[in-house]
Amino acid sequence: MSPEQLRTLQKLSHMFEEGLAGPKEIKLLSELLATINHHKDFLEEQNIQCLNKIMEPF
Numbered sequence: 818m819s820p821e822q823l824r825t826l827q828k829l830s831h832m833f834e835e836g837l838a839g840p841k842e843i844k845l846l847s848e849l850l851a852t853i854n855h856h857k858d859f860l861e862e863q864n865i866q867c868l869n870k871i872m873e874p875f
Contacts, residue, residue: 818853825849 818826829846832838838846 818856822849822853 825845826849829838829842829849832842833846
């Protein structure tokens with residue numbers, strides 16, 4: 818997660834805690850979480866590919 822994404826997540830979290838979040842904030846949170854999850858999945862796939870290459874016999 819980038820520093821900018823973290824700040825956005827913190828702002829949205831605060832808005833939800835205060836009951837100030839509306840449809841726009843719900844959409845932003847959904848998009849942010851989807852982006853973060855996609856990045857996480859991409860990194861996990863990269864790690865699996867690297868491990869598979871390491872484990873291949875010479």
